[in-house]
Every structure is written in C-alpha cells, then in structure tokens.
Amino acid sequence: MNVLYATSEAAPLIKTGGLADVSGALPAALRKIGIDCRVLIPGYPAVMYKLEATRQVARFDHFLDAKGKPLAARLLLSSMPGSGTPLYVLDAPSAFARGGGPYSDSEGLDYPDNAHRFALLSQVAALLAGAESPLDWRPDILHCNDWQTGLAPAYLRLSGSTTPAVITVHNLAYQGIFPPETVTELNLPAHAFSIEGIEYYGNLSFLKAGLYYANHITTVSPSYALEIQQPYLGMGMQGLLASRQNQLSGILNGIDTDEWNPSADPHLPSQFSARALSGKKTCKHKLQEELGLEPLADAPLFGMIARMTHQKGLDLVLAVADGIIDRGGQIAFLGTGEKSIESAVTALVELHPGQVAAKIGYNESLSHRIEAGSDIFLMPSLFEPCGLNQMYSMRYGSLPIVHATGGLRDTVEDGVTGFVFYQPTPHALWLAVERALDLYAQKPAWKKLMQAGMSRDFSWEKSALAYQALYRELLPEPLPEPD
Ligand code: ADP
Ligand code: GLC
Numbered sequence: 343m344n345v346l347y348a349t350s351e352a353a354p355l356i357k358t359g360g361l362a363d364v365s366g367a368l369p370a371a372l373r374k375i376g377i378d379c380r381v382l383i384p385g386y387p388a389v390m391y392k393l394e395a396t397r398q399v400a401r402f403d404h405f406l407d408a409k410g411k412p413l414a415a416r417l418l419l420s421s422m423p424g425s426g427t428p429l430y431v432l433d434a435p436s437a438f439a440r441g442g443g444p445y446s447d448s449e450g451l452d453y454p455d456n457a458h459r460f461a462l463l464s465q466v467a468a469l470l471a472g473a474e475s476p477l478d479w480r481p482d483i484l485h486c487n488d489w490q491t492g493l494a495p496a497y498l499r500l501s502g503s504t505t506p507a508v509i510t511v512h513n514l515a516y517q518g519i520f521p522p523e524t525v526t527e528l529n530l531p532a533h534a535f536s537i538e539g540i541e542y543y544g545n546l547s548f549l550k551a552g553l554y555y556a557n558h559i560t561t562v563s564p565s566y567a568l569e570i571q572q573p574y575l576g577m578g579m580q581g582l583l584a585s586r587q588n589q590l591s592g593i594l595n596g597i598d599t600d601e602w603n604p605s606a607d608p609h610l611p612s613q614f615s616a617r618a619l620s621g622k623k624t625c626k627h628k629l630q631e632e633l634g635l636e637p638l639a640d641a642p643l644f645g646m647i648a649r650m651t652h653q654k655g656l657d658l659v660l661a662v663a664d665g666i667i668d669r670g671g672q673i674a675f676l677g678t679g680e681k682s683i684e685s686a687v688t689a690l691v692e693l694h695p696g697q698v699a700a701k702i703g704y705n706e707s708l709s710h711r712i713e714a715g716s717d718i719f720l721m722p723s724l725f726e727p728c729g730l731n732q733m734y735s736m737r738y739g740s741l742p743i744v745h746a747t748g749g750l751r752d753t754v755e756d757g758v759t760g761f762v763f764y765q766p767t768p769h770a771l772w773l774a775v776e777r778a779l780d781l782y783a784q785k786p787a788w789k790k791l792m793q794a795g796m797s798r799d800f801s802w803e804k805s806a807l808a809y810q811a812l813y814r815e816l817l818p819e820p821l822p823e824p825d
Contacts, residue, residue: 345379346481348467350490356388360730367598370425371802385433396420400476408455457520460490461528468497471505489518492552499555506816509552511561514577518548559590562728563749567592595728596802609710616796629715633699642671642782645716650679655722661768675700713738736795759795
C-alpha cells in the first residue's frame with residue numbers, strides 16, 4: 343500500500359509544534375509495518391539546507407502566485423534525515439524561501455499570501471494522488487494534516503479522482519480562513535463555495551474543505567474526536583463533524599521513543615531509566631544550575647514547556663505559582679508565543695529569582711533537559727487534541743499534572759502515572775498541585791508513580807497499526823491480510 347503524507351512541517355527538518363513530531367515519526371512507523379509512506383513537504387530554507395541527496399522528479403509551470411503570475415516550482419525526491427523516509431520536497435522559492443518561520447515572518451506576522459502558499463502545497467498533493475501525476479509512484483491513499491493541506495481533498499475530489507483522502511485534525515483552533523475572493527484566485531470552482539463545500543460563514547476555510555471532502559477524518563486522540571462534535575470545543579465545526587461522525591475517529595499519537603529515551607539521550611548530563619534512577623538527580627541538579635535556580639535537591643521542581651498561547655493554560659499556572667513557591671517549589675518554563683504571556687512569565691521570574699526560571703524561545707535540547715530534570719510537569723491545557731509533552735514527561739519520570747481534556751485525558755491515569763484535574767480553574771489546578779506535593783514528600787509512593795509512568799508504552803507501533811486498518815477500510819478493493 344502506498345500513502346502520500348502531506349504536511350507543512352516535519353521533525354527534524356522544520357518544527358513549530360507537535361504536528362512536526364507526528365509527521366517525522368508516523369510515516370517511519372508506517373514504513374516499518376510495510377506501508378510505502380512518503381512525505382510531501384514545502385522546501386522552506388530550513389528544509390533545503392538539511393537535505394542530503396536530492397533528485398528533481400518533476401517541474402511545474404502552471405501554478406500561479408498571489409499576483410496571478412506563473413511561479414517556478416519543482417519537486418525533489420530526497421529522504422528524511424534519521425529515519426530515511428522518502429521525502430518529496432516542493433521547491434517553490436517565491437512561496438517558501440522566506441526568512442521567518444513556516445507560517446509567519448520573524449515578527450510573528452502571518453505571511454499575507456499564506457492562502458496561495460498552502461493552496462500550492464495542497465494542489466501538488468492532489469496532483470500526485472490523481473491520474474495526472476507526473477510520477478511513476480502512485481499513492482493509494484492521500485493523508486493530509488491540518489488546514490495547510492486541507493484543500494488537497496477538495497482539489498482531488500473536484501478533479502474527478504476517486505483516490506481516498508484522509509485528513510487528520512491536530513488542532514481545530516487553526517482553520518485557515520481567507521476572504522471569499524480568494525476562491526477564484528486559488529483555482530477553485532465557484533460552485534464549491536457553498537455550505538456543502540469549502541464555504542465557512544461567508545469565507546473560505548481550508549480546514550472545512552478538508553473536513554467536507556475527505557473520505558475520513560481522524561483526530562489525534564479518541565477523546566478529542568468526541569469533544570469536537572460539541573459546541574464547547576467544536577470551534578464552529580461541530581455541526582459538520584457531528585454529521586460526519588461515522589467517518590470520524592480518534593487515533594492516539596505515539597512518541598518517538600528513540601528521540602525521547604532517558605537511557606540514551608545525548609542532550610542529558612546523565613542518563614537514567616526506571617530501574618536506575620540516580621542519573622535523574624544529576625539531571626535535576628544540572629538543570630537548576632543551568633537555569634539559575636537554587637541548587638536544592640529536595641525542592642519539588644515543576645517543568646512546563648509549551649507554545650505560549652491561550653490553549654496551554656498558562657493563566658492557570660500563573661494563578662497558582664505563588665502557592666507553589668510558598669510550599670518550597672521551583673518552576674522552570676520554556677516557551678515562546680504571545681507577547682502578553684511571555685511578559686507575564688518573565689515578570690514572575692523577576693519576582694522570584696532562584697525559584698522561577700524561564701527561557702523564552704525555542705530550544706529542543708533544553709526541552710529534553712527540563713523533562714529529565716523536573717519532578718512534576720505542568721500541562722493544564724484548556725483543550726489538548728493529543729499533547730506530546732505529557733507522554734515525554736511520563737517517560738522521563740516527571741509526573742504530569744493535566745487537565746482532563748483530549749489526549750491528556752486519554753494518556754494520564756490519575757494517581758497512577760500522574761495527576762488529573764477536571765475543571766480548567768485555578769482552584770482545581772491548585773488541588774492537584776497540593777496532591778502532587780503531598781505525595782512528593784512520600785518518597786516510595788512517588789517512586790512507584792514515576793516507575794509506572796516510565797514503563798508505559800507510548801510507541802508509535804499501535805497507532806501505525808490503527809492507521810493501517812483505517813487505510814484498508816478506505817481502499818476500494820481490500821488488500822489481502824498480511825501473514
Ligand atoms: P502543540 O503541538 O500544541 O504545541 P504538543 O504537546 O503536541 O503541543 O507538542 C509540542 C512539541 O513542541 C513538543 O515536542 C514540545 O517539546 C515542543 N515544544 C514546544 N515549545 C517548545 C520550545 N519553546 N522549545 C522546545 N520545544 C518546544
Ligand atoms: C497539535 C495539538 C497537540 C497535538 C499535536 C500533534 O498541535 O495542539 O495536542 O499533540 O498537534 O498531533
């Protein structure tokens with residue numbers, strides 16, 4: 343079975359969040375179970391620099407830029423560093439060779455031509471999955487991810503192709519909404535701009551297009567698949583999602599257990615495992631030193647790594663921070679995002695130097711050291727489609743405190759591998775923090791929870807098998823079962 347996995351980011355090439363982790367690991371896990379999964383990704387500078395051998399496999403001259411002018415685009419075949427997953431890179435310099443991030447400039451402002459940039463990616467994905475593909479390799483399934491490739495199922499279906507398309511929703515909060523006049527600029531037929539199509543409250547929505555035209559919708563946890571059919575977390579799409587509930591399912595993300603392995607992690611000053619925990623003490627001590635926290639071995643150290651957005655519940659953490667410090671705790675933040683949240687976190691550090699530390703920015707290596715060096719991991723997200731950090735933290739013996747939502751609800755077991763609270767309020771979070779602090783004082787009980795979390799299996803294999811089963815259901819002729 344051949345699967346084209348279209349994505350706007352993939353680790354280790356380019357990453358802004360969990361989508362990149364998934365796009366790096368899932369295709370490799372699918373290949374391990376015999377699926378020829380190949381990734382399609384834009385040729386951002388970060389991607390182009392990191393590629394080793396590349397070979398041009400197609401040229402396109404019929405796509406237009408935001409000014410309506412033909413743009414130069416070609417497709418390169420390369421492979422993902424590390425896993426070796428075959429990689430199709432869409433090299434279109436006028437769309438993707440920019441100095442900032444994949445979606446926004448260095449000031450954090452969205453690129454004004456994002457609709458055209460990601461419509462281009464979506465059109466190429468649809469082309470490669472359809473009868474007009476310039477490649478010999480043909481996918482049996484097109485697998486798209488989030489709004490950036492949401493138009494691909496629309497282009498595919500509107501071109502008359504019957505290749506099944508899957509769209510995975512990693513986060514319904516980002517919907518790719520653009521003004522109605524964009525429709526004609528993006529080479530989409532006017533008749534598709536309706537409720538039964540790509541229209542969303544008078545605008546064009548890339549994500550809605552995917553949700554409408556894909557044969558199947560997945561989300562990254564079973565709980566989130568239910569939550570998004572309700573007004574509270576449906577973000578306006580709940581009606582469509584509920585109407586498609588028979589083609590909607592949740593498949594929990596895994597984690598890359600090679601990349602996130604405390605017993606062989608090159609980012610750590612000392613390695614450790616569930617059976618040999620002493621290295622974790624060294625990690626904590628070194629982390630305190632690195633971040634300028636007081637070197638107190640017994641102070642419960644709380645870690646938090648997150649995009650600093652409303653979703654991640656930083657307000658809740660700020661509301662309980664004084665309580666944590668009063669009880670002798672320390673907090674280490676790593677993240678970047680909305681300026682108002684960054685400033686509030688920085689102000690907290692200024693009030694409590696030695697007890698609170700924050701690195702505002704993106705730092706992959708430090709993220710590993712925070713997981714390893716902290717005792718408790720804070721993840722009070724208001725909503726969380728899956729969440730990866732809670733799984734990393736369990737594997738690193740840092741007990742997560744999570745709000746019971748989405749993938750957090752599906753991965754953390756209260757009182758067994760972490761602490762779960764049920765209302766997104768400071769009070770509920772505080773009660774969970776108190777429970778954690780009380781247990782932290784009872785060393786044998788604490789160790790038991792750490793070891794329970796560390797021995798949970800969050801590897802990708804199970805998820806890959808679930809995707810395989812889904813792909814098989816979507817194929818017109820079921821393939822024979824493997825031996
Ligand atoms: P989301 O995709 O919503 O941001 P996830 O928990 O699924 O949330 O994934 C976030 C990923 O990004 C994790 O791998 C996390 O470690 C990483 N991450 C987030 N912010 C930072 C940062 N400032 N520095 C390093 N890694 C980060
Ligand atoms: C999104 C979600 C996160 C999920 C990630 C990968 O960014 O916010 O919960 O883990 O995608 O699927």
